[in-house]
Amino acid sequence: MRRDKRSNLGQVLERFSLKATQGTGTSTAFLLAVAVILVWIITGPFFHFSDTWQLVINTGTTIVTFLMVFLIQRTQNKDARRYT
Helix, strand or coil: CHHHHHHHHHHHHHHHHHHHHHHHCCHHHHHHHHHHHHHHHHHCHHHCCCHHHHHHHHHHHHHHHHHHHHHHHHHHHHHHHHCC
C-alpha cells in the first residue's frame, strides 16, 4: 500500500512539473519576469534603494533559480531517457 501512495505522489509531481515546464517556457512568462524587474526598478527611489529593497529581488531570484535548476534537470533527464 505504501508503494501506491508514492506512485500517486509521483504522478502528482510529474503533472506539476510538466505544467511548470510548459508555463515557464512561454513568452508570457518572460514578459512577466521583465515586468517584475521593471516594477522593482521603478520602486527603488520610493524605498531609497534600501537594503530591504535589494533583498526582495535577491531572495526572489534565488528562489526562482533554485527551483528552475531542478526543473531543467528533470527535463534533461526525461529527454536523455527518451533518446537512449
